Amino acid sequence: xxxxxxxxxxxxxxxxxxxxxxxxxxxxxxxxxxxxxxxxxxxxxxxxxxxxxxxxxxxxxxxxxxxxxxxxxxxxxxxxxxxxxxxxxxxxxxxxxxxxxxxxxxxxxxxxxxx
Numbered sequence: 001x002x003x004x005x006x007x008x009x010x011x012x013x014x015x016x017x018x019x020x021x022x023x024x025x026x027x028x029x030x031x032x033x034x035x036x037x038x039x040x041x042x043x044x045x046x047x048x049x050x051x052x053x054x055x056x057x058x059x060x061x062x063x064x065x066x067x068x069x070x071x072x073x074x075x076x077x078x079x080x081x082x083x084x085x086x087x088x089x090x091x092x093x094x095x096x097x098x099x100x101x102x103x104x105x106x107x108x109x110x111x112x113x114x115x
Contacts, residue, residue: 011094013094015100020101023101023113027102027103038113038114039101039102040065040114041103043077043109049114050068053084054084054086054087065112065114067088068091070090071092071109074110
């Protein structure tokens, strides 16, 4: 997905990439406090964050979601994320990358960086 909510062609595939490590740091309290951001993990949490994001944008306020990273299989199961992620920097990512970003034992295929 990209800013129009459409998937980008090549998924983020390197779990040791700087961006992946940067997102993973949000699992720690110091990084969350310093940046004023947190990580929403899993379809339900990301769906709720994206709904709030769209409501705030419609009201003329800044959105709450800055980035979304999702696997192709997650997007196949939850096609509404294409539309909900409009206006965010959204990217496809491999399951390995999502596991490196997520703080959960069993990542669910989608994470969002929120303010």
